[in-house]
Amino acid sequence: MTVTAVEAPERPAHRDPNVLRWLGAYTASMVGDSIYFMALAWAAARTGSASGTGLVLAAGSIPRALLMLGGGVLADRLGPRRVVIGSDAARAVLVLGLAAILVLTAPTVGVLVAVALLFGAVDALFLPAVGALPPRISPPGQLARIQGLRGLAARGASIVGAPLGGVAVATGGPVLAFATAGALFALSLPLLLGLRIRALPEAVKHSGTVAGDHEERTATEKKPTVTEEKPTARQDLVDGLRYIRRHPLLGPLMIVIGLSELGFVGPLNLGLVLLSEQRGWGAAGMGWIVAGFAAGAAGAALLIAVRGRVPRAGLVMCLTVLVGATGIAAVAQIPSVPLAAATAALVGLFIGLAGALCGALVQTVADPAYLGRVTSVSTLFTYALIPLSYPATGAAIALWGTGPVYAVSAAVCAAGGAVGLTFTALRRAELPR
Numbered sequence: 001m002t003v004t005a006v007e008a009p010e011r012p013a014h015r016d017p018n019v020l021r022w023l024g025a026y027t028a029s030m031v032g033d034s035i036y037f038m039a040l041a042w043a044a045a046r047t048g049s050a051s052g053t054g055l056v057l058a059a060g061s062i063p064r065a066l067l068m069l070g071g072g073v074l075a076d077r078l079g080p081r082r083v084v085i086g087s088d089a090a091r092a093v094l095v096l097g098l099a100a101i102l103v104l105t106a107p108t109v110g111v112l113v114a115v116a117l118l119f120g121a122v123d124a125l126f127l128p129a130v131g132a133l134p135p136r137i138s139p140p141g142q143l144a145r146i147q148g149l150r151g152l153a154a155r156g157a158s159i160v161g162a163p164l165g166g167v168a169v170a171t172g173g174p175v176l177a178f179a180t181a182g183a184l185f186a187l188s189l190p191l192l193l194g195l196r197i198r199a200l201p202e203a204v205k206h207s208g209t210v211a212g213d214h215e216e217r218t219a220t221e222k223k224p225t226v227t228e229e230k231p232t233a234r235q236d237l238v239d240g241l242r243y244i245r246r247h248p249l250l251g252p253l254m255i256v257i258g259l260s261e262l263g264f265v266g267p268l269n270l271g272l273v274l275l276s277e278q279r280g281w282g283a284a285g286m287g288w289i290v291a292g293f294a295a296g297a298a299g300a301a302l303l304i305a306v307r308g309r310v311p312r313a314g315l316v317m318c319l320t321v322l323v324g325a326t327g328i329a330a331v332a333q334i335p336s337v338p339l340a341a342a343t344a345a346l347v348g349l350f351i352g353l354a355g356a357l358c359g360a361l362v363q364t365v366a367d368p369a370y371l372g373r374v375t376s377v378s379t380l381f382t383y384a385l386i387p388l389s390y391p392a393t394g395a396a397i398a399l400w401g402t403g404p405v406y407a408v409s410a411a412v413c414a415a416g417g418a419v420g421l422t423f424t425a426l427r428r429a430e431l432p433r
Contacts, residue, residue, distance in 0.1 A: 013145035014305065018137050018196050023146075025188035026130060027153040029088060032184030034161020035168060036095055039177030040116065042169050043107040052109035059113045060120030064383050067124035072376025073236045075129040080136060080372055083129035085192045088185050090122045096182035102175045127383055128376035135363050135371060136197045140432040144360040145308045151301025151356055155294050240373030249314075249365045252423040253358060254377055256416045260321050261381045263413025264351060266393040267328055267406050268293065274394070275332060275402045285337040292341035296348025304356045314420070314429030317357040321417030324350035325410045332406035354417075360431055 013019045044056035075083045098115050134146045168177035231239070244250045276286035310316050327347035334340045359378075366374045396405045420426050 011142075012308070013138055013142040013149060016138060016142070019134075019142070019146060019149070021191045021194050022133060022137055023149055023153055025084075025088075025191035026150065027157055028184045028188040028191070029091075029126075029130075030154055030157030031161040031164065032091070032095075032181040032188075034157055035165035035177055035184070036119070036181040038162060038165035039169060039174045039181060040112065042177070043102065043174040044109070044112050046107055046174070047109050047112070056109060056112045056116055059116035060123065061383075063117055063120035064124045064127075065380070067121055068128065068380045068383070069237055069373070069376050070233065071125040072128040072132075072240065072373035073233050074125060075132050075372025075375070076240070076369060077233070077236065079197070080129040080132040081192065081195055081197055083125055083372075084133060085189060087122045087126035087129065088188050088192065091119065091126070092182045092185035092189070094118055094122065094182075095178050095185065099175050099178035099182060102173075102178065107174065123383070127379045128372050131359075131363075131375035131379060132371040133195075135368055137195055138198075140364050142308065143363045144310070144313075144356070144431050145305050147356040147359045147363075148301045148303070148305030150359075151352060152298060152305060155298040155301065158294060237373065240370050241377070243367070243370050244374060244377060247365070248423075248425040249361065249429055250374060252420055252426045253362055256318065256321065256420040256426075257358060257378050258381045259416030259419065260325075260351070260354070260413045263325065263409045263411070263416070264328060265382065267331070267409045271332075271393060271397065271402060271406065271409070274397050275406075278402060279335075281337050281340075285340075288337055288341045289331075289344045292344035293348035296345035296350075297352035298348075299345075300349050300352030301356060303353065304360075309431050309433065310353075310357060311430070312428075313357045313361055313431045314426040317354045317361070318417040318420035318426070320350040320354040320357075321420070322414050324354060325414035325417065328413060329407050329410035332402045357431075361429055364432055365429070 044053040
């Protein structure tokens with residue numbers, strides 16, 4: 001008589017100590033990010049130079065744009081856990097060092113630009129690696145839940161980080177704010193060191209390498225018996241880009257991400273400031289609209305975290321992008337703050353749901369050996385390339401007004417969802433059960 005082994009059910013992500021350690025570290029880092037950027041803006045403003053302030057705030061996006069893809073290569077070569085730990089440690093040292101410098105001397109544009117450049121360079125390593133970690137710490141069936149939890153952490157960090165940074169600046173100036181941010185980066189380190197990393201399967205060996213090193217190898221994995229030349233970082237990068245281009249789902253997903261982010265981020269950030277000024281809503285009105293969007297996005301993240309899976313994930317993702325794009329165009333036509341905030345909440349709900357599903361699909365369909373490089377490409381749009389479009393967005397609003405620019409942005413965002421629907425593989429894509 002044979003006994004059939006029954007696999008134990010997967011532990012839900014929100015009850016998995018390993019996932020919760022990752023989530024705690026990620027939340028601490030995101031709150032630290034919010035405080036850091038607020039402190040940097042205040043320190044730059046204290047220099048008394050408006051142009052210098054703009055230079056300081058823009059400096060960090062340059063190394064992100066230049067180095068983000070390289071950060072993905074490094075995450076795949078060394079393992080995302082090591083890269084995340086190293087980059088968070090570097091951020092802690094850098095920001096705490098700046099706090100110490102400002103105790104001794106007043107901030108200068110040169111010092112702040114140097115710190116912003118270094119921080120941006122480290123961010124280019126951190127962002128791909130932290131995005132590549134979930135498949136290494138949880139089974140595939142829980143990745144959608146992890147994306148929901150990550151979304152909740154990001155929204156919570158924005159809600160907590162900005163007021164906390166303001167209190168720190170008001171109490172002790174940029175010095176205390178930078179010290180607080182550095183302490184939060186340091187706080188994430190013991191949590192990251194406690195992560196248990198899942199071993200990569202033997203099948204993920206590509207181009208003569210296995211992503212990660214000893215920390216992600218099984219004890220029984222055989223070492224190479226032949227001396228073969230290890231690919232260069234450039235070869236790994238080209239290999240990763242070729243892998244994305246040839247993949248039936250990842251290529252279309254990158255198109256959806258690029259177009260939807262291009263049409264969404266500009267109106268939400270720079271466009272909303274200019275719209276509030278033109279309508280006379282002021283900073284308070286803009287704050288309500290941003291809060292509406294954050295509430296909608298948090299609702300989407302909570303939905304994914306609780307449900308864990310949405311049927312027909314690829315189709316739902318494309319359709320929610322289309323609905324969210326319609327809301328983007330509507331925001332610029334609404335005359336009152338309450339209606340604009342309510343519309344922004346709907347935009348946040350649909351775009352947030354699309355983003356969570358997209359992230360879960362990327363992480364479930366990508367070969368783990370390529371996940372750092374895949375994440376670096378998707379992250380490149382949001383954190384590096386899209387911010388560089390802000391000057392064009394501002395110039396377009398100055399020439400044609402907010403209504404036409406919001407309409408064009410909505411059309412670009414909708415194009416992402418529409419293009420995604422043309423790919424049969426993406427329309428039929430499902431998340432693991």
